[in-house]
Amino acid sequence: MSPAPSRATNLLYRDLHGRDPELVVGAKGSFLQLEDGRQILDACAGAAVASIGHGELRVISKIAEQLSTLSYHHTSRLTNPAAEKLAKILVGDRPGGLSHAIFLSSGSEANESAIKLARQYFVEIGQPDRVHIISRHNSYHGNSIGCVSLTGIPSRRRHFEPMLIPTTSRVSPCYPYRYQKEGESDQEYSQRLADELEQEILRIGEGKVAAFFAETVVGAAAGNLVAVPGYFQEIRRVCDKYGVLLVLDEIMCGMGRTGKLHAWEWEGMTPDIQTIGKGLNGGYQALSAVLISERVVEGLKSGSGAFANGQTFQAHPAAATAGLAVMEIFESDGIVANCASRGKELYNGLLSTLGDHPHVGEIRGRGLFLSLEFVVSKATKSTFPLSLPLAALLDDAIFNKGAIIYSGFGKGTADGIVGDHILLSPPLSITSAEVQLIIQAVKAGIDEVFATDR
Ligand code: PLP
Numbered sequence: 001m002s003p004a005p006s007r008a009t010n011l012l013y014r015d016l017h018g019r020d021p022e023l024v025v026g027a028k029g030s031f032l033q034l035e036d037g038r039q040i041l042d043a044c045a046g047a048a049v050a051s052i053g054h055g056e057l058r059v060i061s062k063i064a065e066q067l068s069t070l071s072y073h074h075t076s077r078l079t080n081p082a083a084e085k086l087a088k089i090l091v092g093d094r095p096g097g098l099s100h101a102i103f104l105s106s107g108s109e110a111n112e113s114a115i116k117l118a119r120q121y122f123v124e125i126g127q128p129d130r131v132h133i134i135s136r137h138n139s140y141h142g143n144s145i146g147c148v149s150l151t152g153i154p155s156r157r158r159h160f161e162p163m164l165i166p167t168t169s170r171v172s173p174c175y176p177y178r179y180q181k182e183g184e185s186d187q188e189y190s191q192r193l194a195d196e197l198e199q200e201i202l203r204i205g206e207g208k209v210a211a212f213f214a215e216t217v218v219g220a221a222a223g224n225l226v227a228v229p230g231y232f233q234e235i236r237r238v239c240d241k242y243g244v245l246l247v248l249d250e251i252m253c254g255m256g257r258t259g260k261l262h263a264w265e266w267e268g269m270t271p272d273i274q275t276i277g278k279g280l281n282g283g284y285q286a287l288s289a290v291l292i293s294e295r296v297v298e299g300l301k302s303g304s305g306a307f308a309n310g311q312t313f314q315a316h317p318a319a320a321t322a323g324l325a326v327m328e329i330f331e332s333d334g335i336v337a338n339c340a341s342r343g344k345e346l347y348n349g350l351l352s353t354l355g356d357h358p359h360v361g362e363i364r365g366r367g368l369f370l371s372l373e374f375v376v377s378k379a380t381k382s383t384f385p386l387s388l389p390l391a392a393l394l395d396d397a398i399f400n401k402g403a404i405i406y407s408g409f410g411k412g413t414a415d416g417i418v419g420d421h422i423l424l425s426p427p428l429s430i431t432s433a434e435v436q437l438i439i440q441a442v443k444a445g446i447d448e449v450f451a452t453d454r
Contacts, residue, residue: 027054030427030434032404040399041426043438044406048219048252048369048425051279052329059284059325066321075314083320089327090276091291098274099294102307103287103315103323107251107277108142110288111213113309114273115146118211118245121296124303127243130210133165134200134244136173138222138418139215141249150213153221169204171196173218174227177362177373178381178419186228194234201242211245211273216263219252220406223371223421224364232267245272245296251288252369255279256330256428259340259367266366272296279428285322339428342435343367346424349439359450361419368426372442373419376454383419384454390420398422398445403438 007020023035030053032040042050052059070080087101104110115133122130135141137152148157149165152173157164172179172193180189201209212235218225239246248271253263255276264271272295277288300307313319330336347363347370354360354372361375374390376382384390391407398405406423426438 029053029055030430039402041403041434041437041441043398043403043424043426043441045279045425045427046283047278047406048257049278049281049283051255051257051282051428052326052333052335053427053429054283056282056284056329058329059282059322062321062325063284063318066318070317072317074312076310079315080317080320082317082324083315086320086324086327087289089324090289097270097293097295098291100292100297102290102292102309103320104290104311105286105288105313105316105319106142107249107275107288108144108147109311110251110275110277110290111142111150111249112144112146113290114213114247114249114275115150115211116309117273117290117292117296117307118247120308121245121299122210125299127207129208130243132167132169132204132209133211133213134197134204134209135168135170135213136215136218137170138173138175138225139170139213139218139249140221141213141215142251151221169200171200173214173222173225174231175218175222175225176228177364180228187230189228190231190234193231194238197235198238198241201238201244206242209242209244211247212239213247213249215249215251215253216267217253217258217366217369219369219425220423222418223373223423224366224369226364226366227267232264233269236269247271247273247275249275251275251277252425253366256336256339257367257369257425259336259343261330261336263366280323280326281319282322282326284326285316285319287316287319287323289323333429335428338430339368342426342428342430342432343370345432345435346370346426346438349435350442353439353443354446357446357450359454360446365424368424368428368430370424371421372424372446373421375419381419388454390449390454391422393449394420394422394445397448398441401441401444401448403441403445405442 024032025035026033030042032042083103090101091098135150139152141147141150148160149168152170174193236246248264250263257279260266272293274291281287350363359374361373361378361381363372365371376384395407
């Protein structure tokens, strides 16, 4: 029998196998402080959450002030100033016709609400046959049954398969490192993937598909897949051709992380519905949002006039205040511009120190949202055996060198090959000196793991 773990909070692999997680007792700026006194550089901002770093008193004081003024109200007939201001910042002067925001607590709730919103929209406009949702392999959309139904990671699905929403299916992601053919141009690859989506829509039946869900930049599920130029425009075209709503999940990749506020701003098109979370709240409160285009709002107005989706803690004043304070710091401290500059430093630094490493297949991503994918051989792009928990070994080694990274989900799924990868997503407020510390820790960790023959 394995030794009983002394912590009682998690039921994760480590805990079940008696490897207790370390206790973290404090955090300031880009560093976490462990119980034993070690300072660890937060090279993943939790899970791409701590966008402005930890312990920011400008946010904390505003939350305290909000709680002492108005700690809670229900949203059935009331709203609060912080939520209203925040909504204006998020949808205000953005191109693309996003006009409303619904505030929830987690990314999963936001995506679950987006599923329901897409469905209700079509009922309201008199197209009730549209019940099907298409998403992509190698994707993660959250924890609830609806979100798992869209998620394209077999290990996250398999225990729950019989209970998942049957009217869902998946097509290929845009994963150029592994799936763009030799000599195939970006335009041809985009076209091929758009054709696959079109074929899937036709297979389900015209007038039967409600929405296509995609992460604008795939995060933990496959290690920072940035679409080739033109891909999302092709996808937008196919969605429009068949009246399908385009829902972009920017829970992880959004809110400045790619060097623009919304990741879709790189792509020359706009979504009908967008979900955000994580960096929006910076980790100070639980806050996510669904951003909704006028087209969808008009659809609801023309029907019942109300979205049938309310939650007790929706638009919580303290959470909305945290989001607003984080957005104010984005503005005053030039956080998105810092992300773009530090992102280039991190990418270039990783490339110059690790680009020639025999097992680093690709270093990719955008802004401060970067991954390294590992291969046995660069020439064949072959992956390490499923039995070798490479990402976890790298995670441990880099942690012991002083930085915490995100090791993402598994590899080699039934949906296709995904190499082992590690993900870097430090606070967007990170300094150049801290970027260098990340590069040193990552290099030292990788060298240590590959010092043993794998
Ligand atoms: N969507 C994406 C792309 C995510 O990365 C996550 C979380 O990692 C979620 C949705 C779910 O968010 P949450 O864990 O806040 O429910």
